[in-house]
Amino acid sequence: MTEQPILLWEPSLPTCENARLTDFINWLSAHKQLTINGYDELWAWSVAHIDEFWESIWGYFDVISHTPWERVRNGASMPGVKWFEGSTLNYAEHAFRHRTDQRPALLFQSEHVPLSELSWAELEAQVAAFAAYLKAQGVGKGDCVAAFLPNIPEATVAFLAACSLGAIWSSCSPDFGASSVADRFLQIEPKVLIATDGYRYGGKPFSKREVVADIIRSLPTLEQVVWVPHFDAASSFPGTDLWADALQTPNEGLFFEPVPFGHPIWVLYSSGTTGKPKAITHGHGGVLLEHLKYLALQNDVHPGERFFWYSTTGWMMWNFVQAALLVGATPVLYDGSPGFPDLNVLWEFTERAGIHHFGTSAPYLVACMKKKVAPGQSFDLSHLRSIGSTGAPLPPEAFGYVYEQIKADVWLTSMSGGTDVCTAFVGGCPTEPVYQGEIQRRALGCALYAYDDEGKELPEGEVGEMVVTEPMPSMPVFFWKDEDGSRYRESYFEMFPGIWRHGDWVQITSRNTLVILGRSDATLNRQGIRIGTAEIYRAVDKVGGIKDSLVVNLELSGGRHFMPLFVLMEEGQELTEQVRQAIRDQLRADYTPRHVPDEIIQVEDIPYTISGKKLEAPVKKILMGRPVGKAANPGAMRNPESLQFFIRFSEQL
Template sequence: MAEQPVEIIWQPSDARIQASRLYDYMQWLARERGLTFDDYESLWQWSVDHLEDFWASIWSYFDVRQHAPYTRVLDQSVMPGARWFDGAQLNFAEQAFRFHRDGEAAQRPAIMSRSELRGLETMSWAELERQVASFAHALRDMGVVSGDRVVSYLPNLPEAIVAFLACASLGAIWSSCSPDMGSNSVLDRFRQIEPKVLIAVDGYRYGGRDHDRRTVVAELRASLPTLEQLIIQPYLDPEARFENAHDWHALVAHDVALSFTPVAFDHPLWVVYSSGTTGMPKPIVHGHGGALLETLKGHALQLDLGEHDRFMWFSTTGWIMWNSQIGGLLVGATVCIYDGNPGYPDLATLWRFAEETQMTFFGAGAAYFTGCRKAGLVPRECVDLHHLRSVGSTGSPLPADAYRWIMDAVGDVMIAAISGGTDIAAAFVGSCPIKPVVVGEMQARGLGIAVYAFDDDGQALDDAVGELVVTQPMPSMPLYFWNDTDGSRLHGSYFDTYPGIWRHGDWIRITPRGGAVIYGRSDTTINRHGVRMGSGEIYAVVEGQFDAISDSLIVDLEYLGRASWLALFVVMAEGVSLDDTLRAEIRDAIRRQLSPRHTPDEIVAVEAVPRTLTGKKMELPIKKLLLGMDEENAVSRDAMANPDSLAFFRNYRPAVA
């Protein structure tokens, strides 16, 4: 395609380039490996052409703590099934505690936090280590050993970070859901991995409203047959207690030394969930070593984070960005966490938090920045942001106007727009502190990540929109899906379109500058305001619980910078009509049982849901049709059981502004 006009909105100064972690790494390569590169693109090309040399250099440059050395970097370059760093023994949590352990450094802040229920709190590195050691000791006394599953139903509080690090230190396997998720969604996830311990909160506050979750916790406890221990963090009500449950405060009161259980590079660290279009959410397993190496590389070299940074990426505990937030500790940064509604009491809430923590890196979902722009907010006029060096955005494409708003309303900052996923616990494409920022464009492909745009025939595209693929293995790719004994679910999720090549499900264009533009999802997983959910989960509520609805189809119309617009099409049972009361009941059920972020913007009655000859809902073809693709290219009528159903969708126009 013809090159579009380039609008460079930010240019790193020579001083910033030379102070960056990436520049230091390049100097290290020249000094230690005899490798010199003229620019980032030549460095990236080397990193994917010489995959083993690159990842070995990351291991050495970051001086990864190990209990046993690796015997080889990569057994063979295949996907799926690549084995990385055979023989290595390490522990993810140990890397976080290599910083600030002695003297005055131990009193530096490790976590700075605020919530709608709590004021600003600071936890020092010494206190973080003490609490992690104590909680690990308590878990060990409960019989938790390496490989056991510990699950969390906690808000974005310091306690969640303490619990995760303690779990990881033992080699136990962590999994987390946010307490704004209903019991159905949580059980669909946790039941699959058979947890031994549940850590839960009694309730939380969001948008000024209290949400008691004790009934949900009781349901989780009763519905998880493998559960042996319940730990309660009394948050909404300090006096909250459960029968035969442990109180959080007692478990972090022990005075013991912190120790780490050495595990293999590919020992499971956590289970995260990425929903498919039908069926149960997929439980994705990542390993200690892969998550560690990719986070070190991504946070230090791409995001330019280090020991003197204060780092926030606003998230809930049910989003992969919460895991990424913890990664700041791996490079010695202070992590700044906020729990609550970022728009309550107004959209300046997070910016005030940035001021009081002297934040250097402010990350959030793209929808948040768009909301700030539409509200006419100018943060630099109402708070002091002189410490801020970078603003990160993810979850959905950042519109061009939001780039300009950040530069005008926030300040002279690197705009670190990234795109990755729960699937790899990393960013495929994102920021680069030594390159300029172009409006509407992510700066670079991640080092060691062979990202390309493919056409339908599996050919790489030059400056044209295609499927986002990865042609070489990554250390942080999933080890497996839990209970996927033959690997068929894993293979079907990523490798069935282009054999041996990862297809992620995004539309992407690689620009002549080596940057990238993401145009939205090419599959039917709904990435709604940075929280992913499969359409099948929504259908289970809409069709399973409402007798008035006989069929449904949900489509997210986020594409080419358009604001997310979630449209739910419903087929009514005979003799029943759709009214505002039923619309409200549907939205309320989805909000309570699944996620408030996935409540439909519009609910519309239709005569029929388009289906294939085999009875499958035609979500992706209808999405393409609604986004403007001509019918001939969007839909194969010959493959449809009810082609007449297309008439409504051909003429439908969403009510989005």
């Protein structure tokens, strides 16, 4: 990155004064006698004094514990740190402490359901009734409740109900295939399944009756299934209870089961594209503290604001959106395609729903940029305070697009984290400027650095492995069915014992900003030089007519390398020699001759996971001759048919 990046946004004095981060600094001064000047000093203190920092988060947010904790943590080395032992709490209890009749609890819209509200009274009544229903089915503390649902209010209600009982939640979105769902839910042996009849996407209906039947047959531990007729309001399913009937269960109101700090709250899953998905289990207290910290201090979400992130129930951002309830904000849910009937649909939704914080994926913003969508000219976005981006590195050009075509004074918070911690390691800071192409800051309490292969910290400006050297409460408490912890250790601690390696390339600048250069496990190693795939995509995105791309580097016998670039063209466009040359020229101009691929090949589609990750590593394995069944799991993919091209191409190689 250039040492003089373009400054895109600076917080105003009122923004800094009103930031919840500023209030936290003032609280530290009053309650802990700490004098801290600015975010960088606060971050440095937070990672140098881990125990004091997380204790202050507990105190600042007035965490409700039914029993006192004995010490902040037991042990300092990862993995295996125990946090706030002795405490007992409940995540759902903290969500309902903000109930009010002054604003809705949830907002919802889908392709076929107009914008609607769910009041706090309605949410409370539904959660209490469904919790009573689950209890009547024998669900209690430690039992698993699984959901096969779209991003609809019923999913939020069911999660809060299960959470209130101390049960363990896990969800998949209905675009998952039956085998992919079974690969996930079989591991956790759910007692109850909540399933939908179907969903609509891109204007098309998708029935899931047969898939649900397959899922039920594959889960021998199920004792009851709840049927949610979203696709067809009059539908039912043999042997199941209707959602509406479950909500009629007599009850005595909300009750919150206190559970230990490390008691599982939910199970999330790795993509499962190269093997059985890892069942990543998080604890009640860990995600509670992390979500309070991130939503309030990094995202600056205030009580009464409306918080939206485009997601499905199969992506960790769905769980993250629920955390808006913890800080007194209103989660905003949308179910459907972000491109139907066109790319303006979510911006129109933002205007209609009065969204203050709009979250999406980097590819969506890039798609809007390429289609020259101009939301700022078409919609009233005066209430919009921030735009969040995650899922992939956001190219600098898309930063510029946000300020030119969406809103000139919006706060752009590019962030990067993962399912592994259900939060972001790096992201927004409301009191610091935004520079083009750079993530603002490392998150508080996250001791993140760039390391070389020898495990040494790299100086500022150099690209290295993203590592976290101190434990965080929201790190997984365990992987399901990983009794000896070997899969957990292999996933994060194999390269650097005792230090979390996340698998991203990161550069920390002299401004304490950050640049993510893609996954380190998909690194392009050409002639001894490591190239991040994000650099390739950034340059290719500048070339007209190209919709998407994927690049891999194959290490062949005799020290040879072959780096093909696969491109998906816009509808009606062809990959001509002129376009190929434009790609080569752009890569040379932006980077080096080493960035230029050996061959540029047109494909009909780029393979993605259901959660929106490009399948770089699996494609590389296929091209290296590995059987597709061992290289990728089609059931975990959005478009498994896209692999057929790469299978044929590998035969040519």
